[in-house]
Amino acid sequence: MKLLATAAAAAALVFVAQGAQAGATFDAIKAKGFVQCGMNGGVGGFGAPDAKGEMKGIDVDLCRAVAAAMFGDANKVKHTPLTAQQRFTALQSGEVDLLARNTTQTLTRDASLGLIGAGVNYYDGQGFMVTKKLGVKSAKELNGATVCVQPGTTTELNLADYFRANKMTFKPVVIEKLDEVVGAYASGRCDVYTTDISGLASTRATQLPNADDHIILPEVISKEPLGPLVRQGDDTWLVVVRWTLNAMIEAEEYGITSANVDEMLKSDNPNIKRILGVTPGGGKALGLDEKWAYNIIKQVGNYGESFERNVGKGSALKLDRGVNALWTNGGLMYAWPIR
Amino acid sequence: MADPRVNGGQSAPPRRLSWNDPDVRSVVYQVVAVALVGIVGWFLVSNTLHNLSTRNISTGFDFLSRESGFAIGESPIAFGPENTYARAILVGILNTIRIAVIGVILATILGTIIGIARLSKNWLVAKIAMIYVEVIRNVPLLLQLFFWYALITETLPGPRQAINVMPGVFMSNRGIKVPAPTEHFAFDLAAIGFMLAFVLIFIMVNLAKKRQDATGKAFPVYRGGLALLIGMPLLGWLIGGAPWELDVPKLQGFNFVGGATLTPEFAALLFGLVLYTAGFIAEVVRSGIQAVNYGQWEAASALGLSRSQTLRLIVLPQSLRVIIPPMTSQYLNLTKNSSLAVAIGYPDIVSIANTTLNQTGQAIEGIMIIMAVYLSISLSISLFMNWYNKHIALVER
Ligand SMILES: N[C@@H](CCC(=O)N[C@@H](CS)C(=O)NCC(=O)O)C(=O)O
Numbered sequence: 001m002k003l004l005a006t007a008a009a010a011a012a013l014v015f016v017a018q019g020a021q022a023g024a025t026f027d028a029i030k031a032k033g034f035v036q037c038g039m040n041g042g043v044g045g046f047g048a049p050d051a052k053g054e055m056k057g058i059d060v061d062l063c064r065a066v067a068a069a070m071f072g073d074a075n076k077v078k079h080t081p082l083t084a085q086q087r088f089t090a091l092q093s094g095e096v097d098l099l100a101r102n103t104t105q106t107l108t109r110d111a112s113l114g115l116i117g118a119g120v121n122y123y124d125g126q127g128f129m130v131t132k133k134l135g136v137k138s139a140k141e142l143n144g145a146t147v148c149v150q151p152g153t154t155t156e157l158n159l160a161d162y163f164r165a166n167k168m169t170f171k172p173v174v175i176e177k178l179d180e181v182v183g184a185y186a187s188g189r190c191d192v193y194t195t196d197i198s199g200l201a202s203t204r205a206t207q208l209p210n211a212d213d214h215i216i217l218p219e220v221i222s223k224e225p226l227g228p229l230v231r232q233g234d235d236t237w238l239v240v241v242r243w244t245l246n247a248m249i250e251a252e253e254y255g256i257t258s259a260n261v262d263e264m265l266k267s268d269n270p271n272i273k274r275i276l277g278v279t280p281g282g283g284k285a286l287g288l289d290e291k292w293a294y295n296i297i298k299q300v301g302n303y304g305e306s307f308e309r310n311v312g313k314g315s316a317l318k319l320d321r322g323v324n325a326l327w328t329n330g331g332l333m334y335a336w337p338i339r
Numbered sequence: 340m341a342d343p344r345v346n347g348g349q350s351a352p353p354r355r356l357s358w359n360d361p362d363v364r365s366v367v368y369q370v371v372a373v374a375l376v377g378i379v380g381w382f383l384v385s386n387t388l389h390n391l392s393t394r395n396i397s398t399g400f401d402f403l404s405r406e407s408g409f410a411i412g413e414s415p416i417a418f419g420p421e422n423t424y425a426r427a428i429l430v431g432i433l434n435t436i437r438i439a440v441i442g443v444i445l446a447t448i449l450g451t452i453i454g455i456a457r458l459s460k461n462w463l464v465a466k467i468a469m470i471y472v473e474v475i476r477n478v479p480l481l482l483q484l485f486f487w488y489a490l491i492t493e494t495l496p497g498p499r500q501a502i503n504v505m506p507g508v509f510m511s512n513r514g515i516k517v518p519a520p521t522e523h524f525a526f527d528l529a530a531i532g533f534m535l536a537f538v539l540i541f542i543m544v545n546l547a548k549k550r551q552d553a554t555g556k557a558f559p560v561y562r563g564g565l566a567l568l569i570g571m572p573l574l575g576w577l578i579g580g581a582p583w584e585l586d587v588p589k590l591q592g593f594n595f596v597g598g599a600t601l602t603p604e605f606a607a608l609l610f611g612l613v614l615y616t617a618g619f620i621a622e623v624v625r626s627g628i629q630a631v632n633y634g635q636w637e638a639a640s641a642l643g644l645s646r647s648q649t650l651r652l653i654v655l656p657q658s659l660r661v662i663i664p665p666m667t668s669q670y671l672n673l674t675k676n677s678s679l680a681v682a683i684g685y686p687d688i689v690s691i692a693n694t695t696l697n698q699t700g701q702a703i704e705g706i707m708i709i710m711a712v713y714l715s716i717s718l719s720i721s722l723f724m725n726w727y728n729k730h731i732a733l734v735e736r
Pocket of ligand 1 (some may be wrong): 082103153199226
């Protein structure tokens, strides 16, 4: 099952012909006409099917935005749901072109997996969730607790670090499937469930029967810059993904939304003109249509729109912008200039 | 092809290296086959290494000596995040061996009982055994594991409301907690006594057989064996000073501390594997018994042996030859099926190697380790069972 999938992906590395030249991924994607995206299969807000079976989420939006930039059509995306365990092998072996699956950018992942981060679309941190009736108010009180956690995550490592640093002990219960690990927590097998705080909010809002019975403890025990990754070796493709994300954030900063983007075409702000391709140059440099960013904004929306509809006030998760606000509002979202 | 020097040989019978010589042909074929396998293997290895390095993916087994940084839920040896990946993998191997050994023993006992029950003259017993076999064999194992895991974690209360089964024994959704002997030299002696008991039993059985062959007098090997199994550890414990202190589990904070634990993950996996495999073993045993000629039963009863004596002394020993080979494959199945542990969170080798390969990004190495471990365990089981099979075959008349 799981192992088989990993083994198959690993086998691809064994048999695949040698050599990869620059632009190969970009060209291959252009030729096949769609982006194969590795993402979550069931984390509401990041990547999960809605009632109609359509994939929705902030990570899904990013993939759609990349497709809009590449093909002028946000629907030119195919999804591969991946567990935490499978995701890197799937990207390494070429099974997916892009990994947008609440994945933390870390040194190991950037430097030894043959992958490279293309930006951050959600600044997060790890937290703990407990049932209210446990009567715990702080993570410092968790000595001796049993903790449910998913393997192959930074979560697993931060957890061990945190308890070590605070001279506390814990018993991990490590289960690969999200449903099963949440089930173990819900049944009381574990006192605590830990993952990225956004993930906790998602689980609480979408997976647990009674959201009000659970609280997320105040401690944030790690930094989790979540963002898209691609394979190393094709900078053309890397740059497309990176600038897609930048374009969404830039658009928010300049007040361009999916609703007003057509009017904005008439704006005489030189920045807006460059973003929307009214002043040409950017698209050509990226190897894309000059309307690349226009298509992203028109079809997917700017970063703020995507945030609110997937994880913010317009969603079940109800997360605050917090550190994910624009830098102009005191947050960390600071896009590189499109010029 | 032909080498003139061979023809020039003085005393050796003239033998030409000819393509028509089947020996020559077969040597050539074998050399070619080995060379081909070698070339393909070399191509795969070098191609893989090349691919990995052009993609900037780390290779090699250096990671094994690095700090693992993760924790493991249960381990027969001490383990913490400060230990290396190598030790983590060792924990995984030990956990896999633990479930496999205990599972094989219990499944054999249960399977044999059910197999015999299927042939029972009692209609109810035979039917129940049949239904068991049919149901268990036809429900996917993974589903059964989820069932047992859910049953344990959902139906048992939390640790603060644990069921106190008997003094010192608590059942909760954290597992079954039992008192355990404290660290003491006497308990090590008892363990040694237990192992010695097996050696003594082996010697006793051989002596008893010799004596019966020589004098015709039977020795009560079963009672003797039982006495040794109980007596030897007891003796060790007494020599060690007969300590009484037990480490009794007690509730502290979230959970019980002290004592020994049977975790829900281990219990669910063990239940699932044993019950599932026992269904297959039952069929193996049944067919083995039925393979023994019915005349043997009649002959034994003509000699005045009871039905159970006949089964134990005449039929089962003969049926072993039929039983052992398929039994071996059931043992192998159980061992390999234990890899389903990941699904319910038991830290077996697959679970730990998966975590390792994910944290280090070294998928190929991780999968090689998993394959090597299963191959070694499976080959050991096969070798042992083949040896045992030969051993049985010798006594066959
Ligand atoms: N950000 C962490 C954790 C990401 C992660 O895997 N989170 C879990 C919990 S929200 C998840 O997405 N699970 C979904 C699944 O396995 O289907 C990482 O990159 O290692």
